[in-house]
Amino acid sequence: MHTTVNNHADASIVFNNDEERVNWHDKTLWFIREKRDKASHNIDEWEALRNNASQIKNNVLSNLSQYLIEFEEKAKANGVIIHWAADAVEHNKIVHSILQKHGINQMVKSKSMLTEECGLNEYLEHNGVEVIDTDLGERIVQLAGEPPSHIVLPCIHKKKEEIGELFHEHLHTEKGASDPQYLTAAARQHLRETFLTRKAALTGVNFAVAETGEFVVCTNEGNADMGAHLADVHIACMGIEKIIPEQKHLGVFLRLLARSATGQPITTYSSHFKNPQPHQEVHIVLVDNGRSIHLGKEDFRNALKCIRCGACMNTCPVYRRSGGHSYHNAVAGPIGSILTPNMDMKKNADLPFASTLCGSCSNVCPVKIDIHDQLYKWRQVLVKEGYAPATKKVSMNMMGWVLSSPKVYNFAGKSARWVLRNTPFLVNNKLNPWYKERELPEAPKQSFKEWYKANRK
Amino acid sequence: MGREEILKRVQQNQPALVSLPNIDEIPTAQNIDVVQLFKEKLELLHVAVFEVGSLEAIKTTILNTYTSTERLVTTIESLQDIASYIQTVQEDAHSLENVELAIIPAHFGVAENGAVWVTESIVQYRVLPFIAQQLAVVISKQKIVANMHEAYKLTAGTTYDFGVFIAGPSKTADIEQSLVLGAHGPKGMMLFLLP
Numbered sequence: 329m330h331t332t333v334n335n336h337a338d339a340s341i342v343f344n345n346d347e348e349r350v351n352w353h354d355k356t357l358w359f360i361r362e363k364r365d366k367a368s369h370n371i372d373e374w375e376a377l378r379n380n381a382s383q384i385k386n387n388v389l390s391n392l393s394q395y396l397i398e399f400e401e402k403a404k405a406n407g408v409i410i411h412w413a414a415d416a417v418e419h420n421k422i423v424h425s426i427l428q429k430h431g432i433n434q435m436v437k438s439k440s441m442l443t444e445e446c447g448l449n450e451y452l453e454h455n456g457v458e459v460i461d462t463d464l465g466e467r468i469v470q471l472a473g474e475p476p477s478h479i480v481l482p483c484i485h486k487k488k489e490e491i492g493e494l495f496h497e498h499l500h501t502e503k504g505a506s507d508p509q510y511l512t513a514a515a516r517q518h519l520r521e522t523f524l525t526r527k528a529a530l531t532g533v534n535f536a537v538a539e540t541g542e543f544v545v546c547t548n549e550g551n552a553d554m555g556a557h558l559a560d561v562h563i564a565c566m567g568i569e570k571i572i573p574e575q576k577h578l579g580v581f582l583r584l585l586a587r588s589a590t591g592q593p594i595t596t597y598s599s600h601f602k603n604p605q606p607h608q609e610v611h612i613v614l615v616d617n618g619r620s621i622h623l624g625k626e627d628f629r630n631a632l633k634c635i636r637c638g639a640c641m642n643t644c645p646v647y648r649r650s651g652g653h654s655y656h657n658a659v660a661g662p663i664g665s666i667l668t669p670n671m672d673m674k675k676n677a678d679l680p681f682a683s684t685l686c687g688s689c690s691n692v693c694p695v696k697i698d699i700h701d702q703l704y705k706w707r708q709v710l711v712k713e714g715y716a717p718a719t720k721k722v723s724m725n726m727m728g729w730v731l732s733s734p735k736v737y738n739f740a741g742k743s744a745r746w747v748l749r750n751t752p753f754l755v756n757n758k759l760n761p762w763y764k765e766r767e768l769p770e771a772p773k774q775s776f777k778e779w780y781k782a783n784r785k
Numbered sequence: 786m787g788r789e790e791i792l793k794r795v796q797q798n799q800p801a802l803v804s805l806p807n808i809d810e811i812p813t814a815q816n817i818d819v820v821q822l823f824k825e826k827l828e829l830l831h832v833a834v835f836e837v838g839s840l841e842a843i844k845t846t847i848l849n850t851y852t853s854t855e856r857l858v859t860t861i862e863s864l865q866d867i868a869s870y871i872q873t874v875q876e877d878a879h880s881l882e883n884v885e886l887a888i889i890p891a892h893f894g895v896a897e898n899g900a901v902w903v904t905e906s907i908v909q910y911r912v913l914p915f916i917a918q919q920l921a922v923v924i925s926k927q928k929i930v931a932n933m934h935e936a937y938k939l940t941a942g943t944t945y946d947f948g949v950f951i952a953g954p955s956k957t958a959d960i961e962q963s964l965v966l967g968a969h970g971p972k973g974m975m976l977f978l979l980p
Contacts, residue, residue, distance in 0.1 A: 414787035465959035550970030557912035593898035624798030
């Protein structure tokens, strides 16, 4: 995985150095949140859809082992080859071995957050396989040598001028050109040649149907289909939680997914892959990578219901102002902050604190994951397990001592007011992060308790 | 690989069985003009909609738009005098790379989102509706359903090797959220509505 600064707060400082860009990022994502609102308000039964989607996913999690067996059986009967991967390393090895078997060293890949999670691109490149990401946003960040910053909008952190510069360097577009129409046309030309010459295509999976063994891939660009239909080998990688019981349940999820993601009523393409084409091999890699353990955590298992729409990211006041890279994981934002501590508590201990707990994420979630409650619960687990940052631990212990004794509390209040009135520089300084971009109001001379005592008649 | 191990751990860790909801009880809008709604959604998707009385009218529209030097293909037999007819898969799919326009039928359309359901059996080449520069879809007004729940009632019990809901031309907004039609698939789409 590519990681830069491994702490959300520190990485946010870097992102916030460019105030104009932060404001733009914030507004753009809020605009998408508003489109989501419009699309959902158009559907009278929206809440019924959310309830049903949530209940279907509850059923899936409670019967996952059976559904996985059923899906495997049906997919095999359809002529698909099934692989099971316990972790990221196994996943990467399986994909590589399929390519090796066919003597393939170039592959096209459409969007798959799972392969980002597993670090597949780096693994394959290390083993001499060239991977070209074909989603336009993913291709842009790939050319820039960066990971995606959003699961639906991979290059939402980039300005068109920067993309123009990248394309000038790599695709030989005109210097200084930044018109989205022109740049997209250049990428279309470049990737069309790629699609026509690659023998292997990897796609993600949005939904896998236990009843029929088919899997559904949703895109707007058509890149998954261009890759998969033209290739001799199609590899589809999915987390084991992507299963849904029956085909008719797709009706519920496809009504929710794109409306929640971008405010579209449906993605341009919702492709249902059942049987391989003649002379084509289709492989599905079922990946655990911590999910089966996560399933056992009662307080946190609901996060596995996620359908990766990104609505929680678009609405999050912290995500919008800190950018996806500050979460140092494939899945950023509120949902990433409750998924990633399951995989590595120590490495991701900062993320559940990257939230105001406002609850907006839970309100927009199409499968009703209790995201903000889980963030709060993770904080408690992290502190108990000793993963809270040292400064937070000291201040919390101090606070606990002050709040548990009325005498100490009264004295502390008095001293704090005196300090704020007489020597504000002692607290309002660079060492205190509370004063970053903030001014406190003038401190009163007396506390409410003192005022009440004096004025009570 | 770790199949048994994974399944064992999932079984151990999954919670007590929770029953499935009855999705047929989801209330949906009644008495809607599905054809009107379908047309409205298609316009939002930048699809050019033509209400036509017959296949002849479709031919006229297409001949007025395209020149004889462009490669037009169709999987509709009765349109073979204006486009080369694809009856079955005969060549490598890559040979379709220079198709300017593909004219195909669809099984049905969905009013709530403007999508049409297309399967391998009616396009022959899976890649055809993606690789063509432009796409034209022919469908009867009788074949429009209200929503995705109705749509999956129609696909249930049918067999297909590959099926896709197509809602307009290929598009992207990855560069600063500016909508651009024609990301990798068709740059434009026409839809002919027959009686």
